[in-house]
Amino acid sequence: MPDLLKLLADLVVYRWFGLRAGAHLADALDFFIYDVIKILLLLTAIIFVVSIIRSFFPPERTRRFLGRSRGWVGNILAALLGIVTPFCSCSAVPLFIGFVESGIPLGVTLSFLISSPTVNEVALVMLLGLFGWKVAGLYIASGMAIAIAAGLVLGRLQLERYVEEYVYQMKVGSTDYIQPTFRQRANDAWVYTKELLSKVGPWVLVGVGAGALIHGYVPVNWLAKVAGRGNPLAVPIAVLIGVPLYSNAAGTIPIVQALTAKGVPIGTALALMMAVTALSLPEAIILRRVMKPRLLAIYFGVVALAIVIVGYLFNAVIH
Amino acid sequence: MEISVLGMGCARCNDLEKRVRDALAELGIAADVKHVTDLKEIAAMGVLMTPGLAVDGRVVSQGKLPSKDELKKLLGTCKR
Numbered sequence: 001m002p003d004l005l006k007l008l009a010d011l012v013v014y015r016w017f018g019l020r021a022g023a024h025l026a027d028a029l030d031f032f033i034y035d036v037i038k039i040l041l042l043l044t045a046i047i048f049v050v051s052i053i054r055s056f057f058p059p060e061r062t063r064r065f066l067g068r069s070r071g072w073v074g075n076i077l078a079a080l081l082g083i084v085t086p087f088c089s090c091s092a093v094p095l096f097i098g099f100v101e102s103g104i105p106l107g108v109t110l111s112f113l114i115s116s117p118t119v120n121e122v123a124l125v126m127l128l129g130l131f132g133w134k135v136a137g138l139y140i141a142s143g144m145a146i147a148i149a150a151g152l153v154l155g156r157l158q159l160e161r162y163v164e165e166y167v168y169q170m171k172v173g174s175t176d177y178i179q180p181t182f183r184q185r186a187n188d189a190w191v192y193t194k195e196l197l198s199k200v201g202p203w204v205l206v207g208v209g210a211g212a213l214i215h216g217y218v219p220v221n222w223l224a225k226v227a228g229r230g231n232p233l234a235v236p237i238a239v240l241i242g243v244p245l246y247s248n249a250a251g252t253i254p255i256v257q258a259l260t261a262k263g264v265p266i267g268t269a270l271a272l273m274m275a276v277t278a279l280s281l282p283e284a285i286i287l288r289r290v291m292k293p294r295l296l297a298i299y300f301g302v303v304a305l306a307i308v309i310v311g312y313l314f315n316a317v318i319h
Numbered sequence: 320m321e322i323s324v325l326g327m328g329c330a331r332c333n334d335l336e337k338r339v340r341d342a343l344a345e346l347g348i349a350a351d352v353k354h355v356t357d358l359k360e361i362a363a364m365g366v367l368m369t370p371g372l373a374v375d376g377r378v379v380s381q382g383k384l385p386s387k388d389e390l391k392k393l394l395g396t397c398k399r
Binding site for chain 1: 327329358359361362363364365366367368369377378381382383384385386389
């Protein structure tokens with residue numbers, strides 16, 4: 001199949017546009033078209049499949065599921081469920097309340113809360129398409145590791161008293177769940193796939209375009225010196241820069257592309273990306289409604305620390 | 320018929336409200352559409368993932384943005 005795509009890209013660039021193979025612009029364009037088609041196809045397939053899987057885990061069921069599991073198994077399950085359950089950050093608060101109310105331990109709830117925005121299927125596809133399966137695999141593994149480890153640590157710290165009191169007094173209603181048919185699941189998944197594609201499509205173009213441009217035109221520069229392997233503090237600095245910023249995962253990929261192309265190691269670039277997606281000022285403001293300042297600060301601290309560790313690990317493993 | 324869009328002001332929640340209004344207009348149904356942004360009220364209805372949609376106090380959809388056709392079907396059957 002990739003060869004078919006290559007043929008298609010070649011056809012468009014060299015036949016239809018009549019550009020000469022070997023010329024810098026033509027080859028960059030060929031590369032661009034190939035990558036865009038590849039990533040859009042991958043995105044469509046993976047989002048569709050993930051949406052189908054997700055339809056088997058509505059929040060009500062996730063809640064019951066996690067309520068039954070004990071100890072670290074709960075953290076692992078929560079991190080796994082977080083991957084297939086993306087929610088907009090404004091959903092974080094009702095979910096948090098729903099989890100805590102049904103007796104799910106705080107550490108498990110936080111594992112879910114971390115893994116959901118951190119491990120994201122759009123980012124996964126972009127990394128797979130642009131950097132290959134090794135980086136994509138490490139991205140999932142490290143995102144899960146952060147969610148599980150941070151959740152376990154936070155669970156041990158007995159932070160329950162730093163949750164706003166009203167959360168424990170809330171009575172969460174129950175909704176009647178109607179088992180959808182497979183047709184409905186597929187239909188919902190397709191509607192969601194289209195919605196997401198129309199949202200992230202432009203980012204794919206920007207991301208791949210930035211990559212194609214940088215490949216040819218950017219010389220070795222100061223960034224590689226400042227944030228390259230020579231600077232051991234590059235990872236924590238990247239995380240500190242990333243925390244207050246907010247963007248969805250797809251929006252940060254162009255930055256990762258640009259940074260790595262300029263000689264910044266992949267671990268440093270990914271640490272920045274994870275800090276941007278997992279921790280942000282808007283998220284802090286939203287979570288402040290259920291967490292007292294102290295818990296919020298500890299939560300951000302532990303997650304940031306976990307991201308720093310994973311950043312170093314990435315840098316050590318991938319060269 | 321009383322319709323509540325449940326969401327704390329996120330983009331998808333606003334999209335849902337607009338789509339609900341469009342669907343109602345196309346169906347020719349006059350209904351009260353309110354946008355519930357109060358967190359406690361949303362949780363009390365059992366909605367853990369926004370945007371949620373409730374018709375006459377019953378949650379009919381949550382955590383997704385149904386297409387306009389789906390909404391028309393949903394609201395059309397609720398009316399009967």
